[in-house]
Amino acid sequence: MKKSLKLKWKLSLSYVLVALLLVGGVSLFSNFLLQHQFEQYIIQKQNEKNREIVNQVSQQYDPSTGSFPASSLESIGVAALERGMIIRVSDGSGRVLWDAMVHNNGLCHRMLQSMADDMKKRYPGFQGAYEEKNYPILSGSRAAGSVSVGYYGPFYLSDNDTAFIGTLNRGLAGVGLISLFAAALVGLLMARRISRPIEQAIGMTERIALGDYPEKAPARSGTLELDRLADAVEGLSRKLERQDLLRRRMTADVAHELRTPLTVLRGNIEALLDGVWQADEQHLSGLHDEILRLTRLVADLDKLARLEDESTPLEKSPVDLAALTSGTVLSFEPKALEKGVSIRVSGTAPPIEADGDKLRQVLINLLSNSLKSTGRGGGIRILLSREGRFAKIEVEDTGTGISPEDLPYVFERFYRADPSRSSQSGGAGIGLSVVRAIVEKHGGTVTAQSELGRGSRFTVLLPYGPDAALKDETEEQPPE
Numbered sequence: 001m002k003k004s005l006k007l008k009w010k011l012s013l014s015y016v017l018v019a020l021l022l023v024g025g026v027s028l029f030s031n032f033l034l035q036h037q038f039e040q041y042i043i044q045k046q047n048e049k050n051r052e053i054v055n056q057v058s059q060q061y062d063p064s065t066g067s068f069p070a071s072s073l074e075s076i077g078v079a080a081l082e083r084g085m086i087i088r089v090s091d092g093s094g095r096v097l098w099d100a101m102v103h104n105n106g107l108c109h110r111m112l113q114s115m116a117d118d119m120k121k122r123y124p125g126f127q128g129a130y131e132e133k134n135y136p137i138l139s140g141s142r143a144a145g146s147v148s149v150g151y152y153g154p155f156y157l158s159d160n161d162t163a164f165i166g167t168l169n170r171g172l173a174g175v176g177l178i179s180l181f182a183a184a185l186v187g188l189l190m191a192r193r194i195s196r197p198i199e200q201a202i203g204m205t206e207r208i209a210l211g212d213y214p215e216k217a218p219a220r221s222g223t224l225e226l227d228r229l230a231d232a233v234e235g236l237s238r239k240l241e242r243q244d245l246l247r248r249r250m251t252a253d254v255a256h257e258l259r260t261p262l263t264v265l266r267g268n269i270e271a272l273l274d275g276v277w278q279a280d281e282q283h284l285s286g287l288h289d290e291i292l293r294l295t296r297l298v299a300d301l302d303k304l305a306r307l308e309d310e311s312t313p314l315e316k317s318p319v320d321l322a323a324l325t326s327g328t329v330l331s332f333e334p335k336a337l338e339k340g341v342s343i344r345v346s347g348t349a350p351p352i353e354a355d356g357d358k359l360r361q362v363l364i365n366l367l368s369n370s371l372k373s374t375g376r377g378g379g380i381r382i383l384l385s386r387e388g389r390f391a392k393i394e395v396e397d398t399g400t401g402i403s404p405e406d407l408p409y410v411f412e413r414f415y416r417a418d419p420s421r422s423s424q425s426g427g428a429g430i431g432l433s434v435v436r437a438i439v440e441k442h443g444g445t446v447t448a449q450s451e452l453g454r455g456s457r458f459t460v461l462l463p464y465g466p467d468a469a470l471k472d473e474t475e476e477q478p479p480e
Contacts, residue, residue: 011194015187016180023176030172038165042155050149053080054135057089057147063139067091073098084111086150092143100150115152122162128152197226201233213241258297261290301430314355314441321349321384321391324356328363329382332371340376343367349384349391352464358438359462362446365431366395366458373399373456390444391464396457402450410448411436435460 053076060072073089077100080087086100086108101108112130119126131153137145157165207214214237268287271277322345329343336343363382370380378398385392402410411432432448435458439446443463450456 009191011191012184012187015183015190019180019183023179027172027176031169034168035165038161039155042157042161046151046153046155049083049085050133050135050151053085053087053149054137054147057087058137058144061137061139061144063144066144068097068145070098074103077103080149081107081111084115084151084156086112088148088150089145090148091145094146097145112152115156119152119156122157128154128156194223194226197230201229204233204237208237208240211244213237213244258294261293261297264290297430314358316353316355319352319354319356319359321352321359321393324360325363325382325384325393328360328367331364332367336371336380339371339374341371341374342379343382344379345382345384347384349393350386350464352391352462354442354462355438359442362435362438362460363393363395365435366460369431370395370397370399370456370458373397373401375399378455386464387461389463390461393460393462394457395460396455398455401452401454401456402448403452407448407450411446 056076057068057073060068060076062069068089068091077087077089077098081100081104088099088101089097091097096102116128119128129152130150132148132150135147135149136143137147204214265287268277268283268290272279272283277283325345329345332343367380367382374380374397380395380397383392383394383396385394436446439460439462444461446458446460448456448458
Protein backbone atom coordinates (compact mmCIF):
# COMPACT_ATOMS: atom_id res chain seq x y z
CA MET A 1 0.00 0.00 0.00
CA LYS A 2 1.37 3.40 -0.96
CA LYS A 3 2.32 5.45 2.08
CA SER A 4 0.65 8.86 2.25
CA LEU A 5 1.42 12.01 4.18
CA LYS A 6 -0.99 13.18 6.82
CA LEU A 7 -3.26 16.08 5.93
CA LYS A 8 -1.69 18.39 8.51
CA TRP A 9 1.77 17.89 7.02
CA LYS A 10 0.49 18.43 3.50
CA LEU A 11 -1.26 21.62 4.57
CA SER A 12 1.83 22.83 6.44
CA LEU A 13 4.06 22.11 3.44
CA SER A 14 1.59 23.86 1.14
CA TYR A 15 1.69 26.98 3.36
CA VAL A 16 5.50 26.93 3.34
CA LEU A 17 5.60 26.36 -0.43
CA VAL A 18 3.16 29.21 -1.09
CA ALA A 19 5.13 31.49 1.23
CA LEU A 20 8.38 30.44 -0.46
CA LEU A 21 6.97 31.18 -3.90
CA LEU A 22 5.50 34.51 -2.83
CA VAL A 23 8.53 35.68 -0.85
CA GLY A 24 10.91 34.43 -3.54
CA GLY A 25 8.90 36.09 -6.28
CA VAL A 26 8.57 39.36 -4.38
CA SER A 27 12.25 39.30 -3.45
CA LEU A 28 13.36 38.69 -7.02
CA PHE A 29 11.04 41.36 -8.34
CA SER A 30 12.07 43.81 -5.61
CA ASN A 31 15.74 43.07 -6.21
CA PHE A 32 15.34 43.55 -9.95
CA LEU A 33 13.35 46.74 -9.48
CA LEU A 34 15.77 48.07 -6.87
CA GLN A 35 18.78 47.24 -9.00
CA HIS A 36 17.21 48.90 -12.02
CA GLN A 37 16.18 51.98 -10.10
CA PHE A 38 19.56 52.24 -8.45
CA GLU A 39 21.29 51.97 -11.82
CA GLN A 40 19.08 54.75 -13.15
CA TYR A 41 19.92 56.78 -10.07
CA ILE A 42 23.68 56.30 -10.64
CA ILE A 43 23.31 57.29 -14.31
CA GLN A 44 21.32 60.37 -13.28
CA LYS A 45 23.97 61.31 -10.69
CA GLN A 46 26.67 60.90 -13.37
CA ASN A 47 24.80 63.30 -15.64
CA GLU A 48 24.53 65.76 -12.77
CA LYS A 49 28.30 65.51 -12.16
CA ASN A 50 28.86 66.14 -15.86
CA ARG A 51 26.71 69.27 -15.81
CA GLU A 52 28.42 70.44 -12.62
CA ILE A 53 31.83 70.23 -14.30
CA VAL A 54 30.49 71.97 -17.40
CA ASN A 55 29.15 74.81 -15.21
CA GLN A 56 32.50 75.10 -13.45
CA VAL A 57 34.31 75.37 -16.78
CA SER A 58 31.72 77.86 -18.12
CA GLN A 59 32.27 80.10 -15.10
CA GLN A 60 35.98 80.32 -15.94
CA TYR A 61 35.35 81.84 -19.37
CA ASP A 62 36.40 85.49 -19.70
CA PRO A 63 34.26 87.21 -22.37
CA SER A 64 36.64 90.17 -22.56
CA THR A 65 39.58 88.06 -23.64
CA GLY A 66 37.59 85.18 -25.08
CA SER A 67 39.76 82.65 -23.20
CA PHE A 68 39.88 80.24 -20.21
CA PRO A 69 42.58 80.56 -17.53
CA ALA A 70 44.86 77.53 -17.91
CA SER A 71 45.39 77.12 -14.15
CA SER A 72 41.66 77.03 -13.47
CA LEU A 73 41.10 74.43 -16.17
CA GLU A 74 43.85 72.25 -14.71
CA SER A 75 42.37 72.51 -11.20
CA ILE A 76 38.93 71.52 -12.49
CA GLY A 77 40.36 68.67 -14.59
CA VAL A 78 42.46 67.20 -11.75
CA ALA A 79 39.48 67.40 -9.38
CA ALA A 80 37.31 65.63 -11.98
CA LEU A 81 39.97 62.98 -12.44
CA GLU A 82 39.88 62.26 -8.74
CA ARG A 83 36.11 61.69 -9.06
CA GLY A 84 36.62 59.17 -11.90
CA MET A 85 35.96 61.53 -14.83
CA ILE A 86 38.27 62.48 -17.69
CA ILE A 87 37.62 65.93 -19.21
CA ARG A 88 38.86 67.73 -22.28
CA VAL A 89 38.22 71.45 -22.81
CA SER A 90 38.30 73.08 -26.24
CA ASP A 91 37.86 76.71 -27.33
CA GLY A 92 35.39 78.00 -29.87
CA SER A 93 37.68 77.10 -32.77
CA GLY A 94 38.07 73.52 -31.55
CA ARG A 95 41.57 73.92 -30.19
CA VAL A 96 42.18 71.73 -27.12
CA LEU A 97 42.97 73.87 -24.08
CA TRP A 98 43.29 71.11 -21.48
CA ASP A 99 43.07 67.30 -21.76
CA ALA A 100 43.32 64.88 -18.84
CA MET A 101 44.67 62.19 -21.15
CA VAL A 102 47.57 64.46 -22.06
CA HIS A 103 48.00 65.64 -18.48
CA ASN A 104 48.32 62.09 -17.07
CA ASN A 105 47.57 59.40 -19.62
CA GLY A 106 48.80 56.54 -17.45
CA LEU A 107 46.60 57.51 -14.52
CA CYS A 108 43.56 57.76 -16.77
CA HIS A 109 44.08 54.27 -18.22
CA ARG A 110 44.78 52.73 -14.81
CA MET A 111 41.64 54.34 -13.39
CA LEU A 112 39.43 53.05 -16.21
CA GLN A 113 40.95 49.55 -16.01
CA SER A 114 40.41 49.47 -12.24
CA MET A 115 36.76 50.46 -12.67
CA ALA A 116 36.25 47.77 -15.31
CA ASP A 117 37.86 45.11 -13.09
CA ASP A 118 35.71 46.11 -10.11
CA MET A 119 32.47 45.94 -12.10
CA LYS A 120 33.33 42.58 -13.67
CA LYS A 121 34.21 41.21 -10.24
CA ARG A 122 30.87 42.30 -8.78
CA TYR A 123 28.84 41.55 -11.92
CA PRO A 124 30.63 38.87 -14.01
CA GLY A 125 28.48 39.39 -17.08
CA PHE A 126 28.56 43.20 -16.98
CA GLN A 127 29.16 44.89 -20.32
CA GLY A 128 30.83 48.25 -19.66
CA ALA A 129 33.16 50.54 -21.60
CA TYR A 130 34.56 54.04 -21.73
CA GLU A 131 31.89 56.61 -22.67
CA GLU A 132 32.26 60.26 -23.54
CA LYS A 133 29.74 63.11 -23.76
CA ASN A 134 30.24 66.58 -25.32
CA TYR A 135 28.69 69.74 -23.87
CA PRO A 136 28.85 73.16 -25.60
CA ILE A 137 29.87 76.31 -23.69
CA LEU A 138 27.94 79.37 -24.80
CA SER A 139 28.63 83.03 -24.25
CA GLY A 140 25.38 84.69 -25.10
CA SER A 141 24.45 83.18 -28.44
CA ARG A 142 28.06 82.54 -29.48
CA ALA A 143 29.85 79.23 -28.94
CA ALA A 144 32.73 79.91 -26.56
CA GLY A 145 34.01 76.36 -26.50
CA SER A 146 33.09 72.80 -25.46
CA VAL A 147 33.71 70.32 -22.67
CA SER A 148 34.05 66.58 -23.27
CA VAL A 149 33.44 64.43 -20.15
CA GLY A 150 34.58 60.81 -20.25
CA TYR A 151 33.79 58.10 -17.70
CA TYR A 152 33.29 54.34 -17.30
CA GLY A 153 29.71 53.58 -18.35
CA PRO A 154 26.89 53.07 -18.59
CA PHE A 155 27.37 53.30 -14.78
CA TYR A 156 29.88 52.52 -12.10
CA LEU A 157 29.12 51.34 -8.56
CA SER A 158 31.52 52.37 -5.87
CA ASP A 159 32.27 50.36 -2.75
CA ASN A 160 29.66 52.36 -0.83
CA ASP A 161 27.07 51.73 -3.54
CA THR A 162 27.78 48.00 -3.48
CA ALA A 163 27.58 47.89 0.31
CA PHE A 164 24.22 49.68 0.19
CA ILE A 165 22.77 47.16 -2.28
CA GLY A 166 24.16 44.27 -0.22
CA THR A 167 22.47 45.62 2.91
CA LEU A 168 19.12 45.83 1.11
CA ASN A 169 19.47 42.28 -0.23
CA ARG A 170 20.29 40.96 3.24
CA GLY A 171 17.23 42.77 4.55
CA LEU A 172 15.05 41.12 1.90
CA ALA A 173 16.55 37.71 2.73
CA GLY A 174 15.81 38.27 6.42
CA VAL A 175 12.23 39.21 5.68
CA GLY A 176 11.92 36.09 3.52
CA LEU A 177 13.21 33.81 6.29
CA ILE A 178 10.89 35.40 8.85
CA SER A 179 7.98 35.01 6.42
CA LEU A 180 8.80 31.34 5.86
CA PHE A 181 8.97 30.72 9.59
CA ALA A 182 5.66 32.53 10.13
CA ALA A 183 4.04 30.60 7.25
CA ALA A 184 5.25 27.29 8.70
CA LEU A 185 3.90 28.21 12.14
CA VAL A 186 0.54 29.41 10.79
CA GLY A 187 0.38 26.37 8.51
CA LEU A 188 0.89 23.99 11.43
CA LEU A 189 -1.75 25.74 13.52
CA MET A 190 -4.29 25.84 10.68
CA ALA A 191 -3.52 22.26 9.66
CA ARG A 192 -4.01 21.12 13.24
CA ARG A 193 -7.29 23.03 13.45
CA ILE A 194 -8.53 21.49 10.19
CA SER A 195 -7.15 17.95 10.53
CA ARG A 196 -8.15 17.38 14.15
CA PRO A 197 -11.94 17.19 13.53
CA ILE A 198 -11.30 15.13 10.38
CA GLU A 199 -9.21 12.64 12.35
CA GLN A 200 -11.94 12.49 14.99
CA ALA A 201 -14.53 11.89 12.27
CA ILE A 202 -12.35 9.10 10.81
CA GLY A 203 -12.00 7.51 14.24
CA MET A 204 -15.75 7.75 14.77
CA THR A 205 -16.54 6.14 11.40
CA GLU A 206 -14.05 3.34 12.11
CA ARG A 207 -15.83 2.65 15.40
CA ILE A 208 -19.17 2.73 13.57
CA ALA A 209 -17.83 0.18 11.08
CA LEU A 210 -17.06 -2.11 14.03
CA GLY A 211 -20.60 -1.77 15.34
CA ASP A 212 -19.76 0.74 18.09
CA TYR A 213 -21.90 3.88 17.94
CA PRO A 214 -20.18 6.66 19.95
CA GLU A 215 -22.41 9.26 21.52
CA LYS A 216 -19.80 12.05 21.41
CA ALA A 217 -19.69 13.84 18.07
CA PRO A 218 -16.45 15.12 16.45
CA ALA A 219 -15.31 18.49 17.82
CA ARG A 220 -16.55 21.62 16.07
CA SER A 221 -13.84 23.68 14.36
CA GLY A 222 -15.80 26.78 13.41
CA THR A 223 -15.35 25.89 9.71
CA LEU A 224 -18.67 25.39 7.91
CA GLU A 225 -17.66 22.35 5.84
CA LEU A 226 -15.94 20.60 8.76
CA ASP A 227 -18.88 21.28 11.07
CA ARG A 228 -21.21 19.83 8.42
CA LEU A 229 -18.94 16.77 8.23
CA ALA A 230 -19.14 16.39 12.02
CA ASP A 231 -22.93 16.71 11.92
CA ALA A 232 -23.13 14.19 9.07
CA VAL A 233 -20.99 11.65 10.93
CA GLU A 234 -22.98 12.16 14.12
CA GLY A 235 -26.24 11.79 12.20
CA LEU A 236 -24.90 8.69 10.46
CA SER A 237 -23.97 7.17 13.81
CA ARG A 238 -27.40 7.79 15.27
CA LYS A 239 -29.19 6.55 12.15
CA LEU A 240 -27.11 3.38 11.90
CA GLU A 241 -27.57 2.74 15.60
CA ARG A 242 -31.31 3.09 15.18
CA GLN A 243 -31.29 0.91 12.06
CA ASP A 244 -29.27 -1.72 13.89
CA LEU A 245 -31.75 -1.62 16.74
CA LEU A 246 -34.67 -1.86 14.32
CA ARG A 247 -32.98 -4.71 12.45
CA ARG A 248 -32.57 -6.65 15.66
CA ARG A 249 -36.11 -5.86 16.65
CA MET A 250 -37.42 -6.78 13.19
CA THR A 251 -35.62 -10.12 13.37
CA ALA A 252 -37.21 -10.81 16.74
CA ASP A 253 -40.61 -9.64 15.46
CA VAL A 254 -40.44 -11.79 12.33
CA ALA A 255 -39.46 -14.75 14.47
CA HIS A 256 -42.38 -13.99 16.81
CA GLU A 257 -44.85 -13.52 13.96
CA LEU A 258 -43.83 -16.85 12.44
CA ARG A 259 -43.48 -18.70 15.73
CA THR A 260 -47.03 -18.07 16.94
CA PRO A 261 -48.95 -19.57 13.98
CA LEU A 262 -46.36 -22.35 13.56
CA THR A 263 -46.69 -23.27 17.26
CA VAL A 264 -50.46 -23.34 16.94
CA LEU A 265 -50.25 -25.44 13.76
CA ARG A 266 -47.78 -27.86 15.36
CA GLY A 267 -49.89 -28.27 18.49
CA ASN A 268 -53.09 -28.81 16.55
CA ILE A 269 -51.52 -31.27 14.11
CA GLU A 270 -49.93 -33.23 16.96
CA ALA A 271 -53.29 -33.34 18.70
CA LEU A 272 -54.85 -34.70 15.52
CA LEU A 273 -52.08 -37.26 15.06
CA ASP A 274 -52.33 -38.39 18.66
CA GLY A 275 -56.09 -38.79 18.34
CA VAL A 276 -56.80 -36.15 20.96
CA TRP A 277 -58.74 -34.18 18.36
CA GLN A 278 -60.91 -35.39 15.59
CA ALA A 279 -60.22 -34.12 12.07
CA ASP A 280 -63.57 -32.39 11.97
CA GLU A 281 -64.55 -29.13 10.33
CA GLN A 282 -63.98 -27.04 13.46
CA HIS A 283 -60.37 -28.12 13.98
CA LEU A 284 -59.48 -28.06 10.30
CA SER A 285 -60.95 -24.55 10.06
CA GLY A 286 -58.63 -23.41 12.85
CA LEU A 287 -55.65 -24.87 11.02
CA HIS A 288 -56.81 -23.12 7.87
CA ASP A 289 -56.99 -19.75 9.69
CA GLU A 290 -53.41 -20.09 10.93
CA ILE A 291 -52.22 -20.96 7.43
CA LEU A 292 -54.03 -17.88 6.11
CA ARG A 293 -52.24 -15.74 8.73
CA LEU A 294 -48.90 -17.09 7.55
CA THR A 295 -49.90 -16.54 3.93
CA ARG A 296 -50.89 -12.91 4.63
CA LEU A 297 -47.63 -12.27 6.48
CA VAL A 298 -45.53 -13.70 3.65
CA ALA A 299 -47.62 -11.78 1.10
CA ASP A 300 -47.13 -8.53 3.04
CA LEU A 301 -43.39 -9.10 3.21
CA ASP A 302 -43.27 -9.92 -0.48
CA LYS A 303 -45.34 -6.82 -1.29
CA LEU A 304 -43.01 -4.62 0.77
CA ALA A 305 -39.92 -6.11 -0.89
CA ARG A 306 -41.35 -5.48 -4.35
CA LEU A 307 -42.29 -1.92 -3.48
CA GLU A 308 -38.80 -1.17 -2.16
CA ASP A 309 -37.21 -2.70 -5.24
CA GLU A 310 -36.32 0.24 -7.51
CA SER A 311 -36.51 -1.95 -10.60
CA THR A 312 -40.21 -2.67 -10.03
CA PRO A 313 -42.14 -0.24 -12.29
CA LEU A 314 -45.31 1.64 -11.39
CA GLU A 315 -48.33 1.30 -13.66
CA LYS A 316 -49.15 4.98 -13.90
CA SER A 317 -52.28 6.59 -15.26
CA PRO A 318 -54.28 9.76 -14.49
CA VAL A 319 -55.77 9.42 -11.01
CA ASP A 320 -58.61 11.52 -9.56
CA LEU A 321 -57.76 11.57 -5.87
CA ALA A 322 -61.24 12.69 -4.83
CA ALA A 323 -62.91 9.77 -6.64
CA LEU A 324 -60.26 7.32 -5.38
CA THR A 325 -60.72 8.50 -1.80
CA SER A 326 -64.52 8.40 -1.94
CA GLY A 327 -64.49 4.88 -3.37
CA THR A 328 -62.08 3.66 -0.68
CA VAL A 329 -64.12 5.25 2.12
CA LEU A 330 -67.26 3.63 0.76
CA SER A 331 -65.77 0.16 1.33
CA PHE A 332 -65.05 1.05 4.99
CA GLU A 333 -68.54 2.39 5.78
CA PRO A 334 -70.05 -0.92 6.98
CA LYS A 335 -67.23 -1.50 9.48
CA ALA A 336 -67.30 2.19 10.55
CA LEU A 337 -71.09 2.05 11.14
CA GLU A 338 -70.71 -1.16 13.10
CA LYS A 339 -68.09 0.48 15.33
CA GLY A 340 -69.93 3.80 15.58
CA VAL A 341 -67.19 5.87 13.89
CA SER A 342 -67.89 8.60 11.33
CA ILE A 343 -65.73 9.11 8.23
CA ARG A 344 -65.84 12.46 6.38
CA VAL A 345 -64.07 13.52 3.17
CA SER A 346 -63.59 17.20 2.26
CA GLY A 347 -61.53 19.37 -0.07
CA THR A 348 -60.16 18.83 -3.56
CA ALA A 349 -56.77 17.88 -4.96
CA PRO A 350 -55.30 18.15 -8.46
CA PRO A 351 -55.23 15.00 -10.61
CA ILE A 352 -51.92 13.15 -10.58
CA GLU A 353 -50.07 10.57 -12.65
CA ALA A 354 -49.82 7.57 -10.35
CA ASP A 355 -50.48 3.88 -9.82
CA GLY A 356 -54.12 3.97 -8.71
CA ASP A 357 -54.13 0.49 -7.16
CA LYS A 358 -51.14 1.22 -4.99
CA LEU A 359 -52.51 4.62 -3.89
CA ARG A 360 -55.73 2.85 -2.95
CA GLN A 361 -53.61 0.51 -0.81
CA VAL A 362 -52.16 3.61 0.92
CA LEU A 363 -55.66 4.87 1.79
CA ILE A 364 -56.77 1.40 2.90
CA ASN A 365 -53.84 1.01 5.27
CA LEU A 366 -54.23 4.50 6.74
CA LEU A 367 -58.00 4.16 7.18
CA SER A 368 -57.59 0.69 8.66
CA ASN A 369 -55.13 1.96 11.27
CA SER A 370 -57.32 4.94 12.11
CA LEU A 371 -60.41 2.78 12.45
CA LYS A 372 -58.64 0.34 14.78
CA SER A 373 -57.43 3.12 17.09
CA THR A 374 -60.68 5.14 17.13
CA GLY A 375 -63.33 4.21 19.66
CA ARG A 376 -67.12 4.42 19.42
CA GLY A 377 -68.34 7.96 18.90
CA GLY A 378 -65.06 9.07 17.37
CA GLY A 379 -64.43 10.31 13.86
CA ILE A 380 -62.04 10.12 10.94
CA ARG A 381 -61.55 13.06 8.60
CA ILE A 382 -59.84 12.95 5.20
CA LEU A 383 -58.83 16.33 3.80
CA LEU A 384 -57.66 16.77 0.19
CA SER A 385 -55.75 19.90 -0.85
CA ARG A 386 -52.79 21.21 -2.80
CA GLU A 387 -49.51 22.42 -1.32
CA GLY A 388 -47.17 23.96 -3.88
CA ARG A 389 -46.52 21.36 -6.57
CA PHE A 390 -47.85 18.55 -4.43
CA ALA A 391 -51.25 17.00 -3.93
CA LYS A 392 -51.93 16.63 -0.21
CA ILE A 393 -53.93 13.92 1.56
CA GLU A 394 -54.48 14.18 5.32
CA VAL A 395 -56.04 11.34 7.32
CA GLU A 396 -56.92 12.52 10.82
CA ASP A 397 -58.61 10.55 13.59
CA THR A 398 -59.70 11.06 17.21
CA GLY A 399 -58.25 7.78 18.39
CA THR A 400 -55.86 6.80 21.15
CA GLY A 401 -52.86 8.51 19.54
CA ILE A 402 -49.20 7.55 19.54
CA SER A 403 -46.66 8.36 22.22
CA PRO A 404 -43.74 10.71 21.35
CA GLU A 405 -41.29 7.85 21.93
CA ASP A 406 -43.01 5.62 19.37
CA LEU A 407 -43.87 8.26 16.76
CA PRO A 408 -40.47 8.27 14.93
CA TYR A 409 -40.69 4.50 14.34
CA VAL A 410 -44.28 3.98 13.20
CA PHE A 411 -43.21 3.48 9.56
CA GLU A 412 -40.66 0.78 10.41
CA ARG A 413 -41.41 -2.89 9.67
CA PHE A 414 -43.19 -4.88 12.39
CA TYR A 415 -43.23 -1.86 14.69
CA ARG A 416 -46.23 -1.64 16.98
CA ALA A 417 -46.69 1.38 19.22
CA ASP A 418 -48.32 -0.98 21.74
CA PRO A 419 -46.17 -4.15 22.07
CA SER A 420 -49.00 -5.91 23.90
CA ARG A 421 -51.16 -5.89 20.77
CA SER A 422 -51.05 -9.20 18.99
CA SER A 423 -51.08 -9.76 15.27
CA GLN A 424 -54.66 -10.94 15.70
CA SER A 425 -55.81 -7.48 16.74
CA GLY A 426 -53.07 -5.19 15.55
CA GLY A 427 -51.84 -6.71 12.30
CA ALA A 428 -48.25 -7.65 11.55
CA GLY A 429 -46.94 -4.09 11.79
CA ILE A 430 -46.18 -3.82 8.07
CA GLY A 431 -49.07 -1.63 6.92
CA LEU A 432 -47.40 1.75 7.48
CA SER A 433 -44.12 0.44 6.03
CA VAL A 434 -46.07 -0.38 2.86
CA VAL A 435 -47.58 3.13 2.90
CA ARG A 436 -44.16 4.75 3.09
CA ALA A 437 -42.72 2.49 0.37
CA ILE A 438 -45.59 3.28 -2.04
CA VAL A 439 -45.51 7.03 -1.39
CA GLU A 440 -41.73 7.29 -1.74
CA LYS A 441 -41.84 5.23 -4.95
CA HIS A 442 -44.15 7.95 -6.32
CA GLY A 443 -41.60 10.63 -5.33
CA GLY A 444 -43.64 11.84 -2.35
CA THR A 445 -43.42 11.84 1.44
CA VAL A 446 -45.57 10.65 4.31
CA THR A 447 -45.35 12.02 7.85
CA ALA A 448 -47.17 11.38 11.10
CA GLN A 449 -48.26 13.71 13.89
CA SER A 450 -49.95 12.51 17.02
CA GLU A 451 -50.85 13.34 20.57
CA LEU A 452 -51.41 10.55 23.02
CA GLY A 453 -55.09 10.27 23.93
CA ARG A 454 -56.23 12.83 21.34
CA GLY A 455 -55.61 11.21 17.96
CA SER A 456 -53.22 11.12 15.01
CA ARG A 457 -52.82 12.78 11.63
CA PHE A 458 -51.01 11.21 8.68
CA THR A 459 -50.02 13.55 5.83
CA VAL A 460 -49.22 12.30 2.32
CA LEU A 461 -47.65 14.60 -0.29
CA LEU A 462 -47.60 13.42 -3.91
CA PRO A 463 -46.12 15.36 -6.86
CA TYR A 464 -48.56 16.02 -9.67
CA GLY A 465 -47.97 16.59 -13.38
CA PRO A 466 -46.80 14.15 -16.12
CA ASP A 467 -43.09 14.54 -15.20
CA ALA A 468 -43.55 14.95 -11.47
CA ALA A 469 -41.89 11.70 -10.51
CA LEU A 470 -38.91 12.48 -12.72
CA LYS A 471 -37.86 15.64 -10.90
CA ASP A 472 -34.24 15.64 -9.85
CA GLU A 473 -32.82 16.81 -6.56
CA THR A 474 -32.40 20.38 -7.77
CA GLU A 475 -36.14 20.86 -8.12
CA GLU A 476 -38.70 21.51 -5.43
CA GLN A 477 -38.87 18.79 -2.82
CA PRO A 478 -41.82 17.88 -0.60
CA PRO A 479 -42.05 20.17 2.41
CA GLU A 480 -41.21 18.59 5.74
